[in-house]
Amino acid sequence: MKIISGIEVSDKIKSDIALEVEAIKLRGGKVPHLAAVLVGNDGASQTYVNAKVKACEKVGFGSTLVELPATISETDLLNEIEKLNNNKEIDGFIVQLPLPKHINEQKVTEAISPLKDVDGFHPVSLGKMVLNLPSFLPATPYGIVEMLRHYNISTEGKHCVVIGRSNIVGSPMSILMARNTYPGNCTVTLTHSKTQNLAEITKQADILIVAIGKPEFLTANMVKEGATVIDVGIHRIEDATKKSGFRLIGDVKFDEVAPKCAFISPVPGGVGPMTIASLLKNTLLAVRRDA
Numbered sequence: 652m653k654i655i656s657g658i659e660v661s662d663k664i665k666s667d668i669a670l671e672v673e674a675i676k677l678r679g680g681k682v683p684h685l686a687a688v689l690v691g692n693d694g695a696s697q698t699y700v701n702a703k704v705k706a707c708e709k710v711g712f713g714s715t716l717v718e719l720p721a722t723i724s725e726t727d728l729l730n731e732i733e734k735l736n737n738n739k740e741i742d743g744f745i746v747q748l749p750l751p752k753h754i755n756e757q758k759v760t761e762a763i764s765p766l767k768d769v770d771g772f773h774p775v776s777l778g779k780m781v782l783n784l785p786s787f788l789p790a791t792p793y794g795i796v797e798m799l800r801h802y803n804i805s806t807e808g809k810h811c812v813v814i815g816r817s818n819i820v821g822s823p824m825s826i827l828m829a830r831n832t833y834p835g836n837c838t839v840t841l842t843h844s845k846t847q848n849l850a851e852i853t854k855q856a857d858i859l860i861v862a863i864g865k866p867e868f869l870t871a872n873m874v875k876e877g878a879t880v881i882d883v884g885i886h887r888i889e890d891a892t893k894k895s896g897f898r899l900i901g902d903v904k905f906d907e908v909a910p911k912c913a914f915i916s917p918v919p920g921g922v923g924p925m926t927i928a929s930l931l932k933n934t935l936l937a938v939r940r941d942a
């Protein structure tokens with residue numbers, strides 16, 4: 652069994668990006684600049700956005716944090732987005748989700764220029780992905796694809812089972828794994844909460860991508876010997892032995908599933924660190940304006 656280290660892969664991606672930024676600076680090109688819009692003061696969102704801004708600084712990107720009050724009107728937020736769309740210094744930007752209830756998230760997502768949509772959530776970005784055209788891929792599926800690539804995990808002709816059909820993980824993941832490219836060329840089964848006899852299906856999987864959002868949902872009896880398992884879940888559970896009072900677990904019962912696997916991504920240290928690396932890759936792509 653081999654551990655898929657998201658820390659190792661994301662560090663490699665970030666150091667490659669840092670070298671690329673150096674080269675851009677040397678030739679006097681445009682240094683990539685990411686902006687992040689944070690509405691309100693949700694603790695988790697603040698942590699994520701700060702991590703994104705810090706990652707930009709580490710690779711040499713420019714970064715801007717736009718902090719707006721939770722009381723901002725939808726119209727005012729849409730105006731802020733339009734300013735970022737028109738700001739030539741900013742190559743890409745994200746609006747951190749979730750937004751306050753009085754703001755329509757879909758409307759906001761669609762207001763972002765597809766040329767700057769480094770989260771890859773705009774319908775234009777998702778449509779291009781489906782058509783296998785160059786586009787910004789959503790961070791988590793992009794990160795998983797890069798993990799499979801880094802570990803040379805063979806995918807052609809394999810049965811990939813995805814558990815969960817969310818717009819930002821399960822559904823795009825199923826499309827990427829079926830593409831006629833590497834990683835891809837899988838026979839894909841997309842399963843979800845209404846799937847019958849789930850264990851019968853997951854036991855046939857060569858590659859299992861678990862994004863169901865339920866702690867330790869995938870157990871050893873659901874996994875074939877020699878499978879590759881990617882755990883997208885992240886849950887905080889109380890743990891008095893930890894200084895923080897909690898620890899992180901995934902959607903996979905790691906201790907019993909891991910011994911059966913050829914490869915497995917842990918939580919923490921698996922998919923999580925890859926998402927920021929993907930955002931940075933998309934921002935670099937945005938400078939080239941070819942997405």
Ligand code: GUN
Pocket residue numbers: 745746747748749770790
């Ligand atoms: N909230 C949780 N994950 C994400 C993400 O990837 N992008 C944005 N914009 N908001 C999020």
